[in-house]
Amino acid sequence: MSLVGKQRAEFEEETSAEDQRAYEQFIGLYDQSMRNLAEGEIVRGRVVAITNNSVVVDVGYKSEGLIPTAEFVNEDGKSTVAVGDDVEVLLEKTEDVEGHILLSYAKAARMRVWTDVENSFKEGRIIKGRVIDRIKGGLTVDVGVRAFLPGSLADIKPVKNLESLRGRELEFKVISLDRRRNNIVLSRKAVLEKEYERRKGETLERLREGERLKGVVKNITDYGVFVDLGGIDGLLHITDISWGRVNHPSEHFNVGDEIEVIVLKFDRDSERVSLGYKQRGEDPWILVDKKYPVGARVHGKVVSLVDYGAFIELEEGVEGLVHVSEMSWTKKVVSPAKLLSVGQELDANVTELDLNQRRISLSLRQIERNPWEELSHHFPVGSIIEGRVRNLTEFGAFVEITEEIDGLVHVSDMSWTKRIKHPSEVLKKGDTVRARITNIDADSQRVSLSIKEFLPNEWQEFVENNRVGDVVTGRVVNVTDFGLFIDIFDGLEGLAHISEIDFPGGKLENHHQVGKWVRARILRIEQDDKKVGLTLRGVTQPTEEEVVELEAATVRAVPPVESVESEDDRV
Secondary structure, X not given: OOHHHHHHHHHHHHOOHHHHHHHHHHHHHHHHHOOOOOOOOEEEEEEEXXXXXXXXXXXXXXXXXXXXXXXXXXXXXXEOOOOOOEEEEEEXXXXXXXXXXXXXXXXXXXXXXXXXXXXXXXXXXXXXXXXXEEEOOEEEEEOOOEEEEEHHHOOOOOOOOHHHHOOOEEEEEEEEEEOOOOEEEEEHHXXXXXXXXXXXXXXXXXXXXXXXXXXXXEEEOXXXXXXXXXXXXXXXXXXXXXXXXXXXXXXXXXXXXXXXEEEEEEEOOOOEEEEEOHHHOOOHHHHHHHHOOOOOEEEEEEEEEEOOEEEEEEEOOEEEEEEHHHOOOOOOXXXXXXXXXXXXXXXXXXXXXXXXXXXXXXXXXXXXXXXXXHHHHHOOOOOEEEEEEEEEOOOEEEEEOOOOOEEEEEHHHOOOOOOOOXXXXXXXXXXXXXXXXXXXXXXXXXXEEEOHHHOOOHHHHHHHHOOOOOEEEEEEEEEOOOEEEEEEEOOEEEEEEHHHOOOOOOOHHHOOOOOOEEEEEEEEEEOOOOEEEEEOOOOOOOOHHHHHHHHHHHHHHOOOOOOOOOHHHHO
């Protein structure tokens, strides 16, 4: 029996008939005042009692309603209601067999959510929800009821990992709704696009060239950084990141970094924004001519090596180039990497400064003594030196003059008359020789030497032992259109003009080949030019037996050839 029913019975026992009539009149008025409730209606009531299984709610009806306590338990298992609380509930049934009305708090809440969602859909309002699960095609979102968020509508740009949104409370727009099928489709993209356009409009209004703004690094590429300024992206080019050397933008920034930038250029029509980061500080080149004047000794660090030199950082944003020609007084630097390394600190001299081109030329060798200046003083042209053969090349031999400087003995200065094909015919590495300095070119760092005056003079020996009219034997070393060159004495060549050669006609090379042994008579000896004229006319040529003997004698006289190093080994 309800509380009102019990009160009525007690009152009837204790009152008189007149009082009974008055009470019945009161009850009639009370019944008339009771709300006319309908099933399926959401009503407001007050919690009057809580049992183990039910929550008793008075909604102003003849009897109280019962609601399972489970509908008032949160995720932590704790009750969310107390006696005296006002609650909205759904009237499911006006009266059960016991006289109670059946109420539902959960269904009322669900109906309220649906109503709110429907109104949001009609009005285009934003609703909030929590992402609770990853399903095929998208995500499940709790907005009070379950809703579906397609993966394509989760963000403005494609989301690689939808799982990353799980558990997040976000804002959505309802784009589709079917209550009968319990189907709600959401879009987060629509919310973000609207917000993006709002922020973009605000940003465009305040964008001015020269203005300082804060933005978030959105993307990093090889050529620069894209910065989100608020609905619009600006490009921070790699050249505007630092006054110093930047190999890659990732050396300075990470995606998500908040940075301050300066608007360098803004095209409102195309909405293109060029940003600067280094411009926040002063250009270091403003004071370069005062800090690094020509002739100054400076200190720096090697930041880059190239084929033609090394770049030295003097300070952030200021670099100078040491050309390979300015690295050493004596060494021929083919590769700067063999002499220097990135990160190495060193001193250098400023040799040239071009502020317009932002170029500083540096020299390493000018901070050291110049051995070439000393060479001219201690070893002037004409001096005789004694040194060790350091290296042989195809064109000559390098002979040590000082510890730092070598001189070149060209093959033409190795003999008075002999045609030297390779210096190994005369010298070998490690030999100690006497030589005369014939030329010094300090600018090109070259010293020319000659050793032939310290060797036997084949020409003089030939002149002393031979006269015009003498017959000599030699080997053809060259065949030309105008005659034969013949080695007649230890490399001394004589010329037999074609007019002094008997042959049937045609080409001379068809009758005389290089290496052929011949006899010739001396027609003339030219002392000044060291030339010998020959004739083959009327001269008996060697027999086959004589040729064999000449060949044998030549083989016995040829010394073994030493191994040869390249010119690069000398460096």
